[in-house]
Amino acid sequence: MSEEPGRREANKRATREALQEAADRLFAERGYEQTTVRDIAAAARVTPRTFFRYFGGKEELIVDEALSWLPRLTAAIRLRPPQETPLTAVLLSLADVSAQLRDQGLPAPVLLFAEGPPSTRLRLRGPALLLRFEEGIADALLDRLCTDRPVDDAVRYESEVYARAAVAAMRSAMIRDWAQRAGGATEPIPLGELMRTAFALTSAS
Numbered sequence: 001m002s003e004e005p006g007r008r009e010a011n012k013r014a015t016r017e018a019l020q021e022a023a024d025r026l027f028a029e030r031g032y033e034q035t036t037v038r039d040i041a042a043a044a045r046v047t048p049r050t051f052f053r054y055f056g057g058k059e060e061l062i063v064d065e066a067l068s069w070l071p072r073l074t075a076a077i078r079l080r081p082p083q084e085t086p087l088t089a090v091l092l093s094l095a096d097v098s099a100q101l102r103d104q105g106l107p108a109p110v111l112l113f114a115e116g117p118p119s120t121r122l123r124l125r126g127p128a129l130l131l132r133f134e135e136g137i138a139d140a141l142l143d144r145l146c147t148d149r150p151v152d153d154a155v156r157y158e159s160e161v162y163a164r165a166a167v168a169a170m171r172s173a174m175i176r177d178w179a180q181r182a183g184g185a186t187e188p189i190p191l192g193e194l195m196r197t198a199f200a201l202t203s204a205s
Contacts, residue, residue, distance in 0.1 A: 016054050018044040023061040032062065067129070070136045072097045077140035086141045086162040087169075091199045094170065095192065130167060138163035169198035 022043035026035040037058055041051040055061060076093035084092070142151065142159040149155060173194035180188035 012054075015044070015046060015050065019046070019051060019054055020061060023058065027062075032058075067132060069097060069101060070133065072100070074136045074140040077137065078143050080144070082144065082147065085203070086144065086159070087166055087199055087203050089141070089144065090137060090162075090166040091169075091195065094195065130171075133167050134160070134163045137166055165202045166199070169202045170195065173198040 019040060023035070023040045026039055026043060030039075035058065037051055038048050040058060040061070041048045044051075073093055076097055077089050080089035080093055138156075138159045141162050142156060145155050145159055173191060176194050176198075177188070177191045
């Protein structure tokens with residue numbers, strides 16, 4: 001009797017993973033706006049009704065994907081050399097994690113703005129999603145800043161400001177990358193260079 005609940009849970013996980021994988025593939029092939037829930041369900045060999053048992057809409061697939069790499073990023077930030085500035089630690093950690101994901105055949109952590117301004121429903125979730133980014137990065141930076149100093153309101157605020165600045169730099173680079181592609185730029189600036197420039201501008205006094 002104890003095996004049956006375990007089998008049901010395994011089937012649920014498999015269905016959820018199949019839907020996420022189908023969505024990733026279709027978003028890459030067709031673009032986010034051109035992919036429907038019905039398309040994703042068909043590719044995963046389930047019904048749209050089954051889709052909605054796992055996700056409230058296709059925007060949740062982007063949200064889940066966008067947040068799935070955050071623990072990797074925060075772990076990498078904590079492991080950066082202590083002499084690096086907070087923003088440098090975030091930038092280099094982002095580059096390392098993106099390279100790891102690409103090597104594993106996984107999407108780099110730029111999905112939220114990879115295709116320009118998100119849809120209306122996704123945009124409504126944007127503030128909460130960005131807050132999650134900022135909180136995760138701020139916690140990692142707080143650990144770095146407090147290796148030789150006590151945690152207090154001042155250092156907590158410092159970590160939050162750095163985190164918000166880092167997320168703003170990331171968003172700016174991603175949106176510019178989309179704008180170049182959408183505008184048909186013949187010699188677009190690589191995203192990595194856009195990131196470095198954005199972080200350098202953020203760091204400038």
